Amino acid sequence: MITCxxxxxxxxxxKPQFEQYARNxxxxxxxxxxDLIGYFSPHEGSSTLAxxxxxxxxxxxxxAYRQRLSEDPLGRENYEFAQxxxxxxxxxxxxxxxxSGPHAARVLP
Numbered sequence: 001m002i003t004c005x006x007x008x009x010x011x012x013x014x015k016p017q018f019e020q021y022a023r024n025x026x027x028x029x030x031x032x033x034x035d036l037i038g039y040f041s042p043h044e045g046s047s048t049l050a051x052x053x054x055x056x057x058x059x060x061x062x063x064a065y066r067q068r069l070s071e072d073p074l075g076r077e078n079y080e081f082a083q084x085x086x087x088x089x090x091x092x093x094x095x096x097x098x099x100s101g102p103h104a105a106r107v108l109p
Contacts, residue, residue: 001055001056001057001058001097001098002055002056002057002058002059002062002095002096002097003037003053003054003055003095003096003097003098004034004052004053004054004055004056004062004093004094004095005051005052005053005093005094005095005096006051006052006053006091006092006093007049007050007051007091007092007094008049008050008051008052008088008089008090008091009048009049009088009089009090009091010041010042010048010049010050010087010088010089011048011086011087011088011089012042012047012048014085014086014087015041015042015047015087017081017085017087018041018050018087018088019041020081021039021078021081021082021087021088022039022041022050022052023039024074024077024078024081025039025052025078026038026039027074028069028072028074028075028078029054029069031072031074032065032068032069032072032075033056033061033064033065033068034054034055034056034062034065035054035055035056036053036054037053037054037055038052038053039051039052039053040052040053048089059095062095
């Protein structure tokens, strides 16, 4: 399993548009085959950083997922919404694998 972390730099004046974008992905991403962990918008601290996080089995599955997402009506609409509203200033994707698992319960004395 790999996890994709997307770091967004957003226009702080357009936070509501980002949050609509996130809600749309909340429907489309699971439908297209990835395990959505969530989208996170600024609350305290930086007003320009936001994140999206989801997991998928492997990179080959990611390619198939991206194809389904591009063909999904809400997925296409969401891409167009982001282009039209210009609230995303930058987007960086990083793929990571869990290195600490399996997690063990800590026994306290």
